[in-house]
Amino acid sequence: MRLGRRLRWAFPDEGLTMAQFALLKLVDAHGPLTMGELADQLGVSLATATGLVDRLTAANLLTRERAERDRRVVVVRLSESGQARMAQAQARRRAYMASALRHLGTGDLEIFLRLLTQITEGVERDGHGAGEAPHPGKEG
Structure with a gap:
């Protein structure tokens, strides 16, 4: 079973689409964002971001x-309920991943972490933001 499917199976009570959860994760990680910033970070149109919000x-x-600086601009932030929901979701995910990784030996875990770091750095270096898919044919 693929990891994404297994994670969705492990957390059925979320009640959110992957796009909604990605948006919440962005706001949780970066703090208040404008609608344009959300759309850019998610790699979606402003209309799609507005629908999600x-x-x-x-x-x-x-x-x-x-x-505050420009009253024409709308800023989106997590509500208290959103903050609590994200804290609960992150705690469940951390516990699930800790359980999944506990079977790895120290050497394997070090290799896994090194590879994960290299992948993350490569994605960041190539300019693929959160939710942004690599462009076909784009040289990295």
Whole structure:
């Protein structure tokens, strides 16, 4: 079974789409973001980002506020419920991954972490942001 499918199976109570969870993770990691920043980071249109934010705001996981410096700009942040939900989800995921990795020996774990670091650095170096797929034919 693929890891993504297994993770979704392990956390059935999330009730969120992968895109919604990715958006919540972005706001959780970076703090308040504008709609344009969210769309750019997710690699989606502004209309798609707005739809995601609409649904997450209706679920009381996000709030929309006017930016202090420019009242025309809308900033999205996690609500208190959203913060609690993300903390719970991250704790469950950490526990699941710790359980999955406990079977690795020290040497294997060091190799895994080194490879994961190299992959992460490569993705960041190539400019693929969170939610942004590599462009076919793009040289890295």
